[in-house]
Amino acid sequence: MSGMNKAGLVVLGLLSVADLFTPLMTDGEHPPMVIAIGSAVVGLISLVLVVLGWRGKRWVLAPLITLRLASALLAVPAFFAADVPAPAVAAAGVGVAATIFGVVALLLPSRVAARA
Numbered sequence: 225m226s227g228m229n230k231a232g233l234v235v236l237g238l239l240s241v242a243d244l245f246t247p248l249m250t251d252g253e254h255p256p257m258v259i260a261i262g263s264a265v266v267g268l269i270s271l272v273l274v275v276l277g278w279r280g281k282r283w284v285l286a287p288l289i290t291l292r293l294a295s296a297l298l299a300v301p302a303f304f305a306a307d308v309p310a311p312a313v314a315a316a317g318v319g320v321a322a323t324i325f326g327v328v329a330l331l332l333p334s335r336v337a338a339r340a
Contacts, residue, residue, distance in 0.1 A: 225280070225334055232329030235322055236292050237274040242319070243267025243295055254312045259298055266295045289327050296323040 246255070246263040255263070273288040299316035302308045 226332065228329045228332050229334055230278075232326045232331075233274055233277050235326035235329065236288060237271060237278075239292060239295065239319060239322055239326065240267045240270035240274060243270070254308050255298070255302070263295060263298055266291050266298075270295070285330060289330065292323050292327060296320045 243263045244267045246267070247257065247260040250257060250260040270288060270291045273284040273291070277284045277288060296319060299319050302313050302316035
């Protein structure tokens with residue numbers, strides 16, 4: 225695993241931890257509590273997958289990427305819904321951008337020297 229792949233895992237891990245705290249940061253409306261709880265569940269599962277990925281389990285990449293992209297999609301309504309506070313929109317934007325970075329970094333091929 226390359227340094228960039230590890231950076232992707234770290235970013236996705238930090239996003240997973242942030243998801244765990246979503247129910248504590250909501251006012252019940254932004255995001256709705258059901259979305260906040262769903263986000264926390266996705267964060268917990270993602271965190272387990274990040275740990276397994278860090279230990280070299282390559283099979284976790286597809287479900288991890290799928291869950292993190294699903295988490296980012298849960299944030300998209302913040303950009304279009306009325307009366308969403310500006311800090312929530314900013315947090316959603318940072319989360320979506322960080323998710324894209326983490327997924328791309330994770331998908332970059334590792335540069336392992338091939339033996340001749």
